[in-house]
Amino acid sequence: MRKEIKLQRRKQLWEKRRSPITGIGLFATLPIRAGTPIIEFKGRVIPWEEGAIMLLRGANHVIKFDANHDMDARPQWSPAGYVNHGCYPNCAIKKKRGGLWLTSIRPIEQGEELLIDYAFDLGEEFEPCRCGHPRCRGLMLRKKDWPKLRKLMSKVL
Numbered sequence: 001m002r003k004e005i006k007l008q009r010r011k012q013l014w015e016k017r018r019s020p021i022t023g024i025g026l027f028a029t030l031p032i033r034a035g036t037p038i039i040e041f042k043g044r045v046i047p048w049e050e051g052a053i054m055l056l057r058g059a060n061h062v063i064k065f066d067a068n069h070d071m072d073a074r075p076q077w078s079p080a081g082y083v084n085h086g087c088y089p090n091c092a093i094k095k096k097r098g099g100l101w102l103t104s105i106r107p108i109e110q111g112e113e114l115l116i117d118y119a120f121d122l123g124e125e126f127e128p129c130r131c132g133h134p135r136c137r138g139l140m141l142r143k144k145d146w147p148k149l150r151k152l153m154s155k156v157l
């Protein structure tokens with residue numbers, strides 16, 4: 001029994017394939033329990049100012065590393081970079097042993113697409129969302145910036 005569990009643990013929990021949301025996405029190959037590290041993000045750790053410029057230019061593979069640094073986590077260094085945005089995600093990026101891991105935040109069914117909330121802020125280039133969730137926010141904008149956006153819109157219109 002113990003041996004079986006160990007073998008299962010060694011199996012890759014994700015696979016890369018075409019996503020109904022956009023481009024390539026990551027999908028669960030097995031049911032995954034909440035709080036499981038699934039795949040590590042890899043890439044260049046850069047000063048946050050450099051990350052901010054990349055985001056302004058439309059990059060969507062820049063993730064927060066620590067208070068002063070971002071990570072340029074494009075998929076050429078780790079397939080973790082393929083993870084798509086969802087407004088009601090099943091994963092988040094968590095720190096583990098000094099690295100950043102795509103980690104489940106609720107139980108995930110086999111075959112489900114792995115999604116995180118990109119949570120772009122108003123100063124960044126954010127895109128329309130096609131995550132397909134019935135309560136999709138329509139934009140990849142972090143929740144706390146919506147009141148600001150509504151205020152801006154009311155001034156423009």
Ligand SMILES: [Zn+2]
Pocket residue numbers: 086087088129130131132133135136137138139
């Ligand atoms: Zn959405």
